[in-house]
Amino acid sequence: MTLEDLASQEFALDYDFIDAAPAARRALGGAPLVLWVRRALRDGEITFEDIRSFVTRLMLSLRQGEKFEHDTALCALGVALEPVPAHFSDEFLGGLANLRAPELRRASAVARECLRGRRETVADTTVYVVGAAASSAPFRFVLPTRGNGQNGNYYAQL
Amino acid sequence: MFDSPILQGAPRGIALETGKRTPIPNEVAPEPSQVNRERYNLLRAKHGQNWEERRSPYGACNCAGLVWAARRTAIYEGSAWDRILSDDGYREIHEGSARVGDLAIYADPDPKVGFLHVGLVVSFDPVLTGSLNKVPRVLSKLSDFSGEIAHRAPDIMALYKSPLNAQIRYWTDRPL
Numbered sequence: 001m002t003l004e005d006l007a008s009q010e011f012a013l014d015y016d017f018i019d020a021a022p023a024a025r026r027a028l029g030g031a032p033l034v035l036w037v038r039r040a041l042r043d044g045e046i047t048f049e050d051i052r053s054f055v056t057r058l059m060l061s062l063r064q065g066e067k068f069e070h071d072t073a074l075c076a077l078g079v080a081l082e083p084v085p086a087h088f089s090d091e092f093l094g095g096l097a098n099l100r101a102p103e104l105r106r107a108s109a110v111a112r113e114c115l116r117g118r119r120e121t122v123a124d125t126t127v128y129v130v131g132a133a134a135s136s137a138p139f140r141f142v143l144p145t146r147g148n149g150q151n152g153n154y155y156a157q158l
Numbered sequence: 159m160f161d162s163p164i165l166q167g168a169p170r171g172i173a174l175e176t177g178k179r180t181p182i183p184n185e186v187a188p189e190p191s192q193v194n195r196e197r198y199n200l201l202r203a204k205h206g207q208n209w210e211e212r213r214s215p216y217g218a219c220n221c222a223g224l225v226w227a228a229r230r231t232a233i234y235e236g237s238a239w240d241r242i243l244s245d246d247g248y249r250e251i252h253e254g255s256a257r258v259g260d261l262a263i264y265a266d267p268d269p270k271v272g273f274l275h276v277g278l279v280v281s282f283d284p285v286l287t288g289s290l291n292k293v294p295r296v297l298s299k300l301s302d303f304s305g306e307i308a309h310r311a312p313d314i315m316a317l318y319k320s321p322l323n324a325q326i327r328y329w330t331d332r333p334l
Contacts, residue, residue: 013200017301017317018274019220020236026271030321055159064164067217067303069193095160101167102188105302109234 001036003046003054006073015072021109025117028079028110037080048088051077055092067103074107082114083121093118172231176245182238184231189217190303198304205316206307212297213306220302221276225261232302236272239263248329253294256328258282262296262311266323274318275300279328283310294328 005011011033018024028034040046055077058070068074078096081089096104096111169185176182190198195215202209222233226242233239242248251260256279264275277298285291294311311326318324 009197009200012197013204016194016197017201017304018322019234019301020271020273021234022236022271023266023274023318023322026266026268027318027322052159059159059162062162062164063191064167065188066191067188067194069191092159099160099165100169101165102169102185103164103167105169105185105187105234 001033001040003037003050005033006037006054006076007058007070011076012069012072015075019106021106021113024075024106025079025110025113028076031076031079034076034080037077038084041080041084048086051081051088051092062103064103068107071104071107074104075110078107078111078114082118089118172227174227174231174233176242177247178245180241180245182226182233182242183235184223184227184233184238186230187217187220187223187232187302190215194303198300201300201304202307205314206309208313209307209309211305211307215303215305217303219299221299223302224297224299224306225276225278239273239276243329246331248331249334251328251330253326253328255330256294257330257332260328260330260332262294262298263327263329264314264318264324265327266318267325268323271322274322274324275314277309277311279311280308 015024015028015031018027037046041048055074058073061070062068074096078093081092093111093115096108097115099108101108171184171186174182174184198215202211218231219227219229220232220234222239223229223231226233233242248261256262258279258281260279262277262279263273265273275298277296279294280297281295282292283295285293295308296311297306297308298314299306300314300317315324
């Protein structure tokens with residue numbers, strides 16, 4: 001798999017016709033290509049700069065007054081980045097979510113859904129010291145989740 | 159990444175209200191690109207053996223705009239669909255009670271997903287040739303850039319595959 005596959009007709013055909021943003025987010029959350037993007041980022045197979053270059057290339061085909069043909073690729077990247085705790089994820093999702101251009105309407109709406117999901121599950125940057133005073137064990141720093149108080153996917157113990 | 163001057167544009171809506179005068183948020187959808195048109199044709203080739211095209215791809219409306227806004231604009235927000243159903247006196251009915259002019263609404267029961275699609279029942283087809291059991295035929299627009307098609311209600315379920323859990327429900331505004 002490669003990032004270019006996100007711009008393929010085959011991939012778009014599977015998801016282009018799911019108009020509603022919450023449904024598109026759910027459907028893309030199970031897409032093997034989206035799961036690959038997350039894995040590839042984690043394993044260093046691709047970088048945020050690769051994604052930035054890829055998106056910049058896609059945006060060259062944007063035409064005023066026409067639905068953006070790579071709307072699904074942007075939606076997929078948004079869903080892939082949703083749980084990734086990195087400044088790039090905030091930049092990508094925030095930038096897309098703030099747009100109101102009709103050409104990218106669905107991608108922007110999906111990005112807003114992803115930001116909502118991200119707020120519920122991704123660790124914030126507050127660092128808590130857990131049990132340090134009562135234990136002889138080394139300091140343990142835990143990045144807790146926000147929202148419902150349950151453990152999220154990402155945490156760190158130092 | 160998203161700094162093109164084109165992206166500074168804003169959506170254009172029309173004045174749209176429910177029967178109880180609740181304003182309905184809407185956006186006139188842009189026209190499909192050539193690639194969008196090709197994709198729609200590929201979709202028809204893949205899934206649409208039994209679809210009947212009424213109109214080739216165009217922008218302006220989505221499925222909800224076709225049904226509730228005379229094809230002039232798109233209604234995207236699920237909360238707006240809820241409001242229309244409530245304000246305009248729709249009620250859910252069994253498939254067997256559906257009549258021409260009623261609605262087929264595709265939705266995922268998970269409230270975090272909700273509405274997927276809506277179409278207008280236009281006729282009933284025998285399930286099998288000669289069968290007395292009939293299946294609703296629906297006129298709908300699959301997306302805000304697709305054409306309009308008439309299809310048997312279940313014939314588009316392949317578009318909403320797992321992890322979506324699409325179900326078809328029928329609604330009417332006919333009085334009890």
